[in-house]
Amino acid sequence: MKVAIYQGPHQPFSIEEKPTPSPREDELLIKVGRCGICGTDMSTYTGAAGMETGVVYGHEFAGEVVALGSEVHEFAIGQHVTAQCVTACGRCEECRRGHLVFCPEWRQHASGGFGQFMTIPAREAYRLPPSLTLEDGALVEPLAVGLHGVRLSGLGPSSQIVVLGAGAIGLSVVFWARRRGVERIVVVATSNRRKKIALEMGASDFILAADDLERAIERSLGGPPEIVFECAGNPGAMMRSMGLVVPKGIVVGMGYGLHPEEITTALPLFKEIRIQFSMTYDREDYEEVIATLAAGHLEPRCMVTDTVPLEGLTGAIESLLAGAPHCKVMVDPWA
Ligand SMILES: [Zn+2]
Ligand SMILES: [Zn+2]
Structure with missing residues (x-):
């Protein structure tokens, strides 16, 4: 699969070919349809956020389920899903509440939405109704x-x-x-x-x-x-x-x-x-966002002002930093 890897402050993301991950028994493999560029991605790019290099970031993603772990029964191939910006233990009180960044064991997704595929635990996935596009799905996080x-x-x-x-x-x-x-x-x-x-x-x-x-x-x-x-x-x-x-x-x-x-x-x-x-969101927030969009309240679509391929990620971030008249720029890893 093709991914964009963070190389350090003000260095262009390198576009590389990596093996497509296989889902573990409790995971879904998703084909990323869209991933939004966030202000935190800009702070990663400039180095201000002090983020690790060699990582595939991108946390505002939505995609299509293309493979299921052996223990996953509540999802089906072809369904559209999204998930939170991080992954977590699944056992603690904060995980039960779905406030994953407060889990003592929270971590980055093994590979993020600035790539063609990623795995997520099925328990952390949110199903998107067929009336919503994958671009809508990528707006759920912000x-x-x-x-x-x-x-x-x-x-x-x-x-x-x-x-x-x-x-x-x-x-x-x-x-x-x-x-x-x-x-x-x-x-x-x-x-x-x-x-x-x-x-x-x-x-x-x-x-x-x-x-x-x-x-x-x-x-x-x-x-x-x-x-x-x-x-x-x-x-x-x-x-x-x-x-x-x-x-x-x-x-x-x-x-x-x-x-x-x-x-x-x-x-x-x-x-x-x-x-x-206010720090991120919990399960209740995610469910309300999806239900609200599904009910036809689609004004947030007006925030999306551009869509770029993985190769356009560096340029898009640089132009946002320079004050380009864009709002939410989406990455389409298959473009
Ligand atoms: Zn974000
Ligand atoms: Zn936890």
């Missing part, structure tokens, strides 16, 4: 990240919220807030690149980050937001979120910042702010 943060925030239809950052996670937060009946959703971003997509996902307003941000938000919402979703992860974003939120409000931390962040604690103290971080 949508589940957004849903988890929205669930942890406890927002309700009357909440007024601000989402800092218009990447896939911020846009996914917008989608879920809207699905839960929130009408006043302001997205704040540093450029207008994603404005159209943000409005299509359900934002009521889109504001460029500027000096008079507080006033612009108050004009849009009629007051400060009760909840700020920090989905930018850039320096200063946490302090900015705490500055924007209403006293006794909630800041949900979802940005993947790899820098030290300076915080003056008097600010959240005087406002008695609750800070809630």
Whole structure:
């Protein structure tokens, strides 16, 4: 099978031929149909995430079952499936809840979605209904990240919220807030690149980050937001979120910042702010995402702006880093 292997910071992924894995007794072999490029893949590429070299990454994948381990009876050849970004022990409390990154034994998939085939434990696979495409399946992971943060925030239809950052996670937060009946959703971003997509996902307003941000938000919402979703992860974003939120409000931390962040604690103290971080998703999130897409709520399709072959992975990441007007770029390992 053809795979794209990470070679180190700013090195092109090497496209190599590797033996197609065989599923163990409790595993499925899937033929990867699509795998989304994530912000974390960009941090892997630049070296900021300090990831191991020689590995096939890609964790936003969906594919078709092409072989079953001897003990797998609940899946059939030809079914479309997706799974979480990591694999885990399958026995502990977090595995039962399906919050796999909290399993003490979690690990990367042996080979990820930036390749033509991969194996996953059948217990961790989620079936996709025939009405959904494999591209929809590859959106389940980033949508589940957004849903988890929205669930942890406890927002309700009357909440007024601000989402800092218009990447896939911020846009996914917008989608879920809207699905839960929130009408006043302001997205704040540093450029207008994603404005159209943000409005299509359900934002009521889109504001460029500027000096008079507080006033612009108050004009849009009629007051400060009760909840700020920090989905930018850039320096200063946490302090900015705490500055924007209403006293006794909630800041949900979802940005993947790899820098030290300076915080003056008097600010959240005087406002008695609750800070809630959100890490990946659990089984409930995955099931709700799939059920929602299956019910025909397909607005998230507008996030996909390009599809590239494995050979295009390096170029796609470089152009995203350079600020290309793309949102979610998909890899088709068979293109
Ligand atoms: Zn991701
Ligand atoms: Zn476990």
